Amino acid sequence: MDIKQYMNQLGRQARIASRLVAAADTGVKNRALLAIAAAVDAQREDILAANAKDLAAGEASGLDVALLDRLALNTAGIAGIIEGLTQVAALADPVGAITDLNYRPSGIQVGKMRVPLGVIGIIYESRPNVTVEAASLCLKSGNAAILRGGSEAIHSNQALAACIREGLKVAGLPEHAVQVLETTDRAAVGELITMPEFVDVVVPRGGKGLIERIARDATVTVIKHLDGICHVYIDDAADPVKALAIA
Template sequence: MTSAAKPVRAKADNIADYMHERGAKARAAARLLARADTGTKNAALFALAQALLDDAERILEANAQDMREGRNAKLDAALLDRLELNPKRIEAMADGVRQVAALPDPIGEISDMKLRPSGIQVGHMRVPLGVVGIIYESRPNVTADAAALCLKSGNAAILRGGSEALRSNLAIGRCIERAMIEAGLPKDAVQILDITDRRAVGEMVAMPQYVDVIIPRGGKGLVAAVSESARVPVIKHLDGICHVYLDADADLEKAVAVAVNAKTQRYGTCNTMETLLVDAPLAARVLPTLAEIYVEAGVELRGCERTRGILAEAKAATEEDWRTEYLAPILAIRVVDGLDAAIEHINTYGSQHTDSIVTENLSKARRFLREVDSSSVMVNASTRFADGYEYGLGAEIGISTDKFHARGPVGLEGLTSLKWIVLGDGSVR
């Protein structure tokens, strides 16, 4: 029986020993998983998708208890939104797992083969990273997403969810365990830590002999703490300060639709718009319409002086507002003088996550795509599309705003590496 099926516990007797045992098991499982063929991995994924649906009632019961304890602990609205599961979200988890199964298996793919003058052929083969450590807050759906992506990419995984979601994660973990056993794969290939002691995180990020990469998913404090203490590479983003820029050449209907959706579709996600930039010639035409919709939705508006000249209901924005990821129904609005000013604002205050322009001017759209230094840049689309599921990755393991080794939503390829391969025929130098 794996840890996912054990009773919930708060601590282990010796954290270091506990984590090193988990790491050793993960490393051994990773070697076995790397040899698994595509059919076997897909069988496990389809079994997992079905198990999630079959166990939906028990998962929801566990989540309801986590939600009750979260409310009693006065978790903020954004965390509670991420924590909550419902039948639709469980169906989405299962669908994401099936989508991962349907994706091409990247492992063993050979590319860029070139014949050298010496007669050897040189190219690349895609291989697993090895053992992936994932640290996350709330979001029990990450448990299924991470297991699916790591399994398909041939990586073992050690998952450490937040204490607020422990029961939900362990319930999902039981589904993962059954699926692995049913497919004949090593059960230790996906391990869910059943302890809440924070020292476990400190041990996990300092085990390069067992863990090849760490992926933190959660608030800025968690990501920063993991990044500062990790002795293994980290795939991360710190903030989601996302912008939508409404250009003077925007279609008004598209501008309203994108700006409303980017802010109000969901408040507690990293791809939610936090700052709206509006080209000065368009401001008086579009802002009153948007303000009416935002106020009706309960969004607090904070604007620059020019914005407040148009919207009396807007509070005065401070310098700090341009640098803030609210994860709440609050929106900063700034009127700018054209595309150059918009790009300058984004590259100064943004977090290199996701930024969008609404315009019918192709030249401006191309400039925006080229000059905005973010991991996802969009034209006439809501920032809420910055998501592995929406990008066709099946699911995502996280979003990276770094430029190495992966950028943007991280799916299967982001969980692999390349090694050089050389083919010869008794070739000598």
């Protein structure tokens, strides 16, 4: 696979799809979200089988228990994905919402209106449920998405991507409105974060090393977090020796 050519194709497709998603009304977007939920429900066995492949490959490659736990999907996890989609469908549509209207001295009324960003690239690790979470939030806010999950979840993510495409089709939205990378080649990330002509913003979700790399190399705008906010305080009744060990 020519990674540059592949990513440019995804980018062009996403840009075209983004214009159609941005113009979609609330009913169409909600119909897509509920259709994706129905597809996930109908494809439970296929999704779990794909996840089992990822888990087996992860165990064989020596993934630690914590990573395997984040990677795993079960019946409750599938139910959570479906519930998440229905919750996003029930949210108010942010597109077009107007706030902070004020009259200027000239008599002109000025305010803020929420509009879609365009194409959002999201890079994340391990948890396959993030694929659907990211897709649903981008759709609801009228954006197209290019999603790059962790290589350890490739089968799970592709199974979920099939459900997303099916839901988009049912609602009459372009299937390229949400594209999940089909390659585990890390060079694809390098292309994704350096395509400002196709991608409007990149959101990295993962460890510090991933986020530092994206922030350093991207030519696309990045929305990032780097270090978590982890506060420790010592109560009057605390054991200072134990508190020091915890810190």
